[in-house]
Amino acid sequence: MIIVMKQSATVKDIESVESRLLDLGFKTHPIHGDIKTVIGAIGDKRLLNVHAISQMQGVETLVPIMKPYKFASSELQHTPTIIDVGGVQIGGKEIVVMAGPCAIENEKDFVDTAISVKKSGAKILRGGAFKPRSSPYAFQGLEEDGLKIMVAGREATGLKLVTEVVDTRDVELVNKYTDIFQIGARNMQNFRLLSEVGMTRKPVLLKRGLSATIEEWLMAAEYIIAEGNHEVILCERGIRTFETMTRNTLDLSAIPAIKDVSHLPVVVDPSHATGNWKYVPALAKGAVATGADGLIIEVHPNPPSALCDGPQSLRPERFESLMDELRLVAQAIQRTI
């Protein structure tokens, strides 16, 4: 921790800060510049009540030196985390594609879609049984019936399942059915829910919050890991900006940024980010070339009749041709799909 003192700080102010730091068990290293003084404080930051210092007379600002996350940091673990979901490895050389409809609507459509996306090369089947919707009047999902349909999709194809959980009370239930928990963007800082999935031993796909910084996102991952569950997959799905031509702004820079500071795998959701199926293929290819470890793409047999997010869903045949295009892009960067 570095404490920057104001230009107007007096010798007494500086001494008081040092004295407080020493009381708290820190070693101090003041540097007296021509205009300002800064004080380096060495010790266990958990001992430091940061506020106590920031409000002392003459203090301008505190500069943290250590990152606030630990388990999620590449400072702790240098090699990339590879998550094994029943044989499907996320974070390795292969780019894993997750596909399926936004919401599960009925068994026939879901199983047909599952068979189709498997044929195209998807390895994980997505589908929503609990849907967080902006409007209380919109379709909220089939709940446990939806989970049962998902299992039918898995049995028909061998694909692994990923589905969202939105309430701490449902974690146990969803755990019975899914292979990967999804935490949605709106729940990225629902800390109780994070802790609850952290107490299971299932992989968690953690979507970035609409206005979450990369650091806050990693802190959310830290909540899960701190409970003992190290299997966190980050999912970039667009952030909120002023632009209105796309639903959100897909932040592909987050991929190299995360690879720089963390060891966790990152997948990209171009469907929710753009809200428009026409833009999905271009951004799916862009995400792969940028270094994503996976994609999660909405596919629906008949988008105009979808109960949720039809406009962003690809038809199975468009998904199939996209997968062919993605394989070429993956190959160009020495990876596979």
Next chain:
Amino acid sequence: MIIVMKQSATVKDIESVESRLLDLGFKTHPIHGDIKTVIGAIGDKRLLNVHAISQMQGVETLVPIMKPYKFASSELQHTPTIIDVGGVQIGGKEIVVMAGPCAIENEKDFVDTAISVKKSGAKILRGGAFKPRSSPYAFQGLEEDGLKIMVAGREATGLKLVTEVVDTRDVELVNKYTDIFQIGARNMQNFRLLSEVGMTRKPVLLKRGLSATIEEWLMAAEYIIAEGNHEVILCERGIRTFETMTRNTLDLSAIPAIKDVSHLPVVVDPSHATGNWKYVPALAKGAVATGADGLIIEVHPNPPSALCDGPQSLRPERFESLMDELRLVAQAIQRTI
């Protein structure tokens, strides 16, 4: 609903859209401009699967005519909602000030603070027993013990209580102690939690999400009201922008904007918005002059030792003088504090 057809739409495209609308039970009113055609669709929008239409050949965009919220809208209720919390009226001529520490730390400090803010003119006592913190390593609150301390504060002063609930599983517990539920910014779109407090008959202070539009905020209120609980108090607490000199950007424009489209009362939290106690008095006065129905302000007997958000807390004596200033501002706009 207005359907705008593309310039390149064919007669057949237009006919298909009309035909689909008629099948769905709508009356259609096409307007053929020189360059584009638009189709007005009249009927119950709940019948309309919007996606079905937006993805049809030749459709450029859909323009909704009705607001997505109903109960929260001033179109339904023209007079302002006044919420009575055991005799304290929120939304009337009097501006209601809520004050207290960020987190409840111990009974003595809390009760002392309660007595002090009551003396200064606060009507509601705030305090956090369940704290959503960005870091899993930060103080998370005293939970039920904190709630019991809150009650001691109420007993010592007669002030009403407002405290946050962060988990659907805790609603029943918190309901036993509090007078007003607080839903925090990070949970504004935790729809299950909204429904759960909607099923109680206690007032709910609904904080605006960090990146929530006013419309999304009103939709969150709609979730609560749709369950039968009409007692929603909106709380503006700053939105996330690119500016870093303040923690968030307090959006006081939200006050007149909400007064224009809704009947719900709005209070303002300058403490969380700025994250800096030095800016709190200026913005508290600004909020009152702009038309806020109340304020929620953090007060702590010794901010440097606070376990949470000390830098944004006022000392009791500064709060007292601020209340004196606020009374003059309220008077200038024909209201009282």
Next chain:
Amino acid sequence: MIIVMKQSATVKDIESVESRLLDLGFKTHPIHGDIKTVIGAIGDKRLLNVHAISQMQGVETLVPIMKPYKFASSELQHTPTIIDVGGVQIGGKEIVVMAGPCAIENEKDFVDTAISVKKSGAKILRGGAFKPRSSPYAFQGLEEDGLKIMVAGREATGLKLVTEVVDTRDVELVNKYTDIFQIGARNMQNFRLLSEVGMTRKPVLLKRGLSATIEEWLMAAEYIIAEGNHEVILCERGIRTFETMTRNTLDLSAIPAIKDVSHLPVVVDPSHATGNWKYVPALAKGAVATGADGLIIEVHPNPPSALCDGPQSLRPERFESLMDELRLVAQAIQRTI
């Protein structure tokens, strides 16, 4: 300047950085923590090519200690700047109201408006002769004819003039007519234009850029002051955010934040910020109570027929009653209008 070294930095990396700093004329103060080393560098930062250091092996990040602006900073000048515009003082106890139409359209309307706003208590007359418009097909202003009309308004009322300049080539021309130059939001980082008005000795009203941080805004002021013109008035006019119910988000927190770090006066433009006349009175009162040194408000005799920004303009009679309301608010905070 503080150089934070990576956890993985070697002794050799640290020595290389120190050696480079010494070569550049700095004194170095390394602090070896348990996990990371930081190096304090003391000396004239103008000597320091920051990039040279930030890219050296083992460097994690650089932390500047000094603010990047100097003349605009309250570290240099502790007392507030008061700008005298022919007897009208901006930055003192009196809150100065500037009013008038967005664009100057014809002499009669302009002079009538001038007489009316003077009667209501405005001290400065605003009007646009050069209009920066998003569309090349929109009305671009009367140019020099507009400036002549402004002078007629001044002659009829004694009010001082403020008008925008948008091109370095027009500075000399506008200088002949106006009392205050306005630099619009879109030109806040048109550095050549800033330097050009910096070379005059007329006050400059510097609007905040749509996505400018407060620090960048002060750096823009620094461009003007660095040329020798110390008469800079900052004008908050809303920043760009995701919210769409108002045109921009008025950032009233900028008022106390600027008062904290700078000595320059701040005025607020609620008209452009909201884009909606209905919200202007509430936010004008809010700005005054928050501590603004002035307001700039659009007034038009017949908003529906205005050639520019009619929807945000007040009618003269609404402006008059607003001024009455503002006087009471100013009085409540011990200021005058």
Next chain:
Amino acid sequence: MIIVMKQSATVKDIESVESRLLDLGFKTHPIHGDIKTVIGAIGDKRLLNVHAISQMQGVETLVPIMKPYKFASSELQHTPTIIDVGGVQIGGKEIVVMAGPCAIENEKDFVDTAISVKKSGAKILRGGAFKPRSSPYAFQGLEEDGLKIMVAGREATGLKLVTEVVDTRDVELVNKYTDIFQIGARNMQNFRLLSEVGMTRKPVLLKRGLSATIEEWLMAAEYIIAEGNHEVILCERGIRTFETMTRNTLDLSAIPAIKDVSHLPVVVDPSHATGNWKYVPALAKGAVATGADGLIIEVHPNPPSALCDGPQSLRPERFESLMDELRLVAQAIQRTI
């Protein structure tokens, strides 16, 4: 234009609006829904003073049907624009790479860099002679001397030149030297400068403003085209968001969005977007795979000693290997570099 009337609008309100529209030369088509009335207005929108209508009694909102840009729109021109810069075609099958240092510092380094980037496959040479810098104390460029050095780089390599112009007064001068004008992000809405380069017949690389929507960006292009210069190349270079780990947020979604509504070519600047050379290769590949028509990349022989933006510059050898990687990605999407 569609006029949506309020729920509370009276028959008389509706009649007044219709009557006003008829006076303005429009044909009106009212649609009376169960709750609200909307009025379709057909005619030449240039006749319509939008404000006149939006402020009438009972009007809720106006919905424009036509896009505000014309020449930049794919509604006017269906085939992509290909811009020929002395034989280098931008917007065709080949992806054009522009490379060079941020600022021109001296002839030797610049010519060496030019020779090197040409060898690696760049087709256009970039370099700044006029630099818009946030600080008045930073290096502002060599001006005409820099332009002369650029020409030496062209002569040594045959590469075409792109350089920024920041002042209307310099357009004639820069025109003597450059092959492509660059308009920087901070000047995207410097409308006078846009018009001035619009009056030349040289291609213009138009960078997206830091907080410009895609629509505003296309309106800026419209300013150039409206003066008769159709040779506009759009350049995405990151937008301002709340994220701080990258300097800006590169919005690759803008590529498919622009391809959807415009015929203009789009290039991407990953160097300015991220501000960090480590992230440049990943995003350069991502941009190509997403469909960019070109890239503009900063290359400097010795980034730590660069006078401007060293941290985002690639060394020539890293640029060379990146070009090899980009060729594979281009090939994977059936394009070339």
